[in-house]
Amino acid sequence: MDFIVSASTDVGIKKTTNQDSYGAKILHTAQGKMLFAVLCDGMGGLSMGEVASATLVHAFLKWAEDSLEGLLEEPLTDDVIRAEWEALIRENNDKIKRYGKEKGVNLGTTLTAILITQDRYYIIHVGDSRAYEIRHSLRRLTEDQSLVAREIRRGNLTEEEAERDPRRSVLLQCVGVLDTVEPLMYFGKPYTNTVYMICSDGFRHQVSELELMDYLAPPKMLDEDSMQKNMNRLIQMNKERQETDNISVLTIKTYEPQVL
Amino acid sequence: MLQIGSLVDGKYKILSKIGSGGMSVVYMAINEKANKTWAVKELRREGVVNYEAVRNGLIAETEILKKLHHPHLPSIVDVIEDQDSLLIVMDYVEGVSLNVNLEEYGAQPQELVIEWGKQLCDVLAYLHSRKPPIIYRDMKPGNVMLRPDGNLTLIDFGTAREFKVRNIADTTCLGTIGYAAPEQFGGQGQTDARTDIYGLGATLYHLVTGLNPSEPPYEIRPIRELDPTLSGGLEKIILKCVQKNPDDRYQSAEELMYALENYEKVDDRYRSMLKVRLASFFAVLALAIVFSFLAVGNQMLASGNQGKEYVDLIADAKTTADYETSLKTFEAAINIPDQNGQSEAYLGLIQAYKANDHLFTVDEARQLERLISENRDALLKNPKEYVDICFETGKLFWYYYAYGGIENNQVTRAKSAIEWFQEVMRYAPPDYENLAMAEVYSNVGIFYRDIQTAVTEADDKGRYKPLFDNIVQMTESIAKNENESEIVRLELLELGRSALQQYATKLKVDGVTEDEMRALLSDIRSILEDIQTTTETSTNRKEESLRHIGQTQKAIDTAFSSGKDQ
Known part of the structure; x- marks a missing residue:
């Protein structure tokens, strides 16, 4: 299984800074090709949110480059990944919190990171960015750690009400604010000819899942160019529909390389 | 940075740095002429990215505070500005923020939290009655200073100045926005006085449970689920404060104040306490009936029996292992007709309070004060015994009074003791052995009672x-x-x-x-x-x-x- 990866971001129609950060890496390892991608939606006054999101993205990318290889001498397990990533979050949570305290500001960030190996995907997730799997249909892989999501689970709000609720951007978990972060983890088997997408909440409020399917279904994601174009079209739609947030999306297409 | 020892504006001598926030540094200063200490907040142009905006914000905050005069608010006296910095001279608020108290000691005693709640209601009522009303919007333990005299001061008017809905349209983590009431998220109507009621309710919850409602799991549960010994009345009050819909909350700080003053009336425990009182009343009644039968036979004998009963009850009280029974027995002894003017049972009771846990609790204080005041006339027939009781009571308050936690309430203890030592000074015979000491205690207590006001008025x-x-x-x-x-x-x-x-x-x-x-x-x-x-x-x-x-x-x-x- 091989990967194509592409990403796009837009500051949006209202904000002056883009506080989203993301990064991805295709890794050639002893256990075959792997794909690592991470996306963070930062928050905090002025350009502080960017500091938080970039800090975390860099930390995770550095982990993928420097530490992952060492773990591959033995078969990778869910527990190993969990321990590694939770430690990374703890360390950076403290670091961002300390920075915020020094500067007298509140800053924080969401986190959604995915590692896809030849036979398993691993996701760690904090906040309300999302990961999706798109094949014949679209499947959400992550659960929002947000106030409205909790209200939906408790039956106090419907999905539609939640989208209009003024508290829709209020998170229950994020990195850099609380003393302890409680990330969610997801594991599963990755499919070939499938699109894995992670995005900030700005990318998904104004477009429907049907529209996401329409543009991001695997047959329409042939190469980096077409992927980029499709994502940009959706970003454009979001802006036309008056989304005010920063908008970021990263897609990974899995495929079987043709053997000559 | 201001130099320690330097003189600002020809008046304020900078003594020490006492804190620093994101953009400002706070110093303690003294105006030597007036012999009064002040806090000086310094905002420096260098190192602050958007100095103008921050400066304007601070000036706006200062303008609000300058017009306010209330015992629970700091006052601002001077704003000194040059091209490099802005200095704000304000009351030096001694003490620690309630936040620090929470971090160090966890949940705070209920009686104290209710007392604080009333003080905060008082200051909110004042703010809300300004024209136009000032909505504080950021009530939380971190914004409340507990002064050494046990009173509170509300600090930080950074949010109040905005007079508008907080912008929470952007992604925000709940932990950063305090106890924001639902209407503070925008789109759900204006914020008004009832927004502060919500904040105060959340603050009381945090103080009395030790759980921060702005941290996971972000919930305000009935407080007795967390600590069954807490009052049901207080539980109802807090839940009413934090209703999602402002119409369902207390509609004003005055209304909440009334509820806090009467929290026991809606309390289940209050009802059971009434039952206990009723029971002891019947016990005393039964004793009285027994004695009245005896009295029919022989007046002299009856009186002798009362004396014996008194001695027996005190002996029982001193030897019983069960503390509650011991207190009740002392009280029964005091309640024997014609024996209420003797000091022995009172002194025994005082000894029992001390021996139990080296603390004089609020309930114990209530019992003792009630017994003494009910029987004061009888006690005064023998002033020497009365002043003995007063002197011991004064010391009990001074050294053991638990109100607010024994470690931090030195001033409260000293203040509560004053009236007892003054009672000694008023009624003691001239040769009373503890007279001089009572005067010393009283003087020191009065000093601590008055010093805060004296400092504020530069009259210290x-x-x-x-x-x-x-x-x-x-x-x-x-x-x-x-x-x-x-x-x-x-x-x-x-x-x-x-x-x-x-x-x-x-x-x-x-x-x-x-x-x-x-x-x-x-x-x-x-x-x-x-x-x-x-x-x-x-x-x-x-x-x-x-x-x-x-x-x-x-x-x-x-x-x-x-x-x-x-």
């Missing part, structure tokens, strides 16, 4: 020297007395030590010499070192006092070194 000069003399006398006659209880000795030594640390500069201005201060401190230290403690609490207190000797030393150094600079 001349009060420190008498305090010093009283402390010296207490140290000589009580702390040095090896027959006194260790708690009493440690307490007095700490009182002396903390006064030296806190008031070194003021004592100097009042004419206490460096040598006198050092002599007292060295006495305190050597007595402390000599005291052999027998309990863990005492050991901790002793070590705590010894640990602060160095800082006290330094405070004296500073007081006198700054004098040499001039």
Whole structure:
């Protein structure tokens, strides 16, 4: 299984800074090709949110480059990944919190990171960015750690009400604010000819899942160019529909390389 | 940065740096002419990215505060600006924020939280009655200072100045926005007085449970689920404050104040307490009936029996293992007709309070005060016995009163004791052995009661020297007395030590010499070192006092070194 990866971001129609950060890496390892991608939606006054999101993205990318290889001498397990990533979050949570305290500001960030190996995907997730799997249909892989999501689970709000609720951007978990972060983890088997997408909440409020399917279904994601174009079209739609947030999306297409 | 020791605006001498926020530094300063301490907040242009915006914000905050005058609000006296910096001179609020208290001690005692709640209602009612109303919007323990006299001061008007809905359209983590009421998220109507009711409810919840509702799991649960000993009345009050819909909350701070004043009335425990009272009433009634039968036979014999009953009950009270029964038995003894003027049962009760847990709780205080005031006329027939009870009661308050947590309520204890020592001074025969000591206690208590107001009104000069003399006398006659209880000795030594640390500069201005201060401190230290403690609490207190000797030393150094600079 091989990967194509592409990403796009837009500051949006209202904000002056883009506080989203993301990064991805295709890794050639002893256990075959792997794909690592991470996306963070930062928050905090002025350009502080960017500091938080970039800090975390860099930390995770550095982990993928420097530490992952060492773990591959033995078969990778869910527990190993969990321990590694939770430690990374703890360390950076403290670091961002300390920075915020020094500067007298509140800053924080969401986190959604995915590692896809030849036979398993691993996701760690904090906040309300999302990961999706798109094949014949679209499947959400992550659960929002947000106030409205909790209200939906408790039956106090419907999905539609939640989208209009003024508290829709209020998170229950994020990195850099609380003393302890409680990330969610997801594991599963990755499919070939499938699109894995992670995005900030700005990318998904104004477009429907049907529209996401329409543009991001695997047959329409042939190469980096077409992927980029499709994502940009959706970003454009979001802006036309008056989304005010920063908008970021990263897609990974899995495929079987043709053997000559 | 302001130089320590420098003079600002020809008036304010900078004494020390006391804190720094994101963009500003706060110093303690003294106006030597008026002998009053101030806090000076400095915002410097350099190092602040958007200086103008921050400056305008601070000025706006200052403008609000300048117009306000309330015992629970800091006042601002001066704004001094040049091209490099902005200085704001305001009340120096002594004490710690309730946040720090929570971090150090966790959940706070319920009675205290209710008292704080009432004070905060008072200040909110004041703010809301301004024209136009000022909505504070950021009520939380971190914004409330607990002063050494037990009163609160509400600080930080950064949010109040905005007069608008907070912008929470952007992604935000709940942990960063405090106890924001639902309407503060925008789109759900204006914020008004009821927004502050929500914030106060959340604050009371945090204080009484130790759980921060703005941290996971972000919930305000019925408080008795967390601690079944808490009051059902308070539980109802808090839940009503934090209703999602503002219409379902208390509609004004006054309304909430009324509820807090009467929280026991909606309390289940209150009802069971009434039952207990009723039961003891019947017990006394039964005794009375027995005695009245006897009285029919022989008046003399009846009286003798009452005396015997009194002695027996006291003996029972002293020997019973069950504390509650012991208190009730002492009370029954006091309630025997014609015996209520004798001091023995009262003194026994006082001894029992101390022996139980070395604390004089709020409920115990209520019982004792009720018994004494109900029987005051009878007691006054024998002034010597009455003043004995008063003197012991005064000491009980002074050393053991638990209101607000024994470690931090020194001032509250001293204040509560005053009236008892004054009662001694009023009724004691001239040769009463404890008369002089009662006067010393009373003077020191009065000092602590009045000093905060005196400082605020710059009227404190001349009060420190008498305090010093009283402390010296207490140290000589009580702390040095090896027959006194260790708690009493440690307490007095700490009182002396903390006064030296806190008031070194003021004592100097009042004419206490460096040598006198050092002599007292060295006495305190050597007595402390000599005291052999027998309990863990005492050991901790002793070590705590010894640990602060160095800082006290330094405070004296500073007081006198700054004098040499001039």
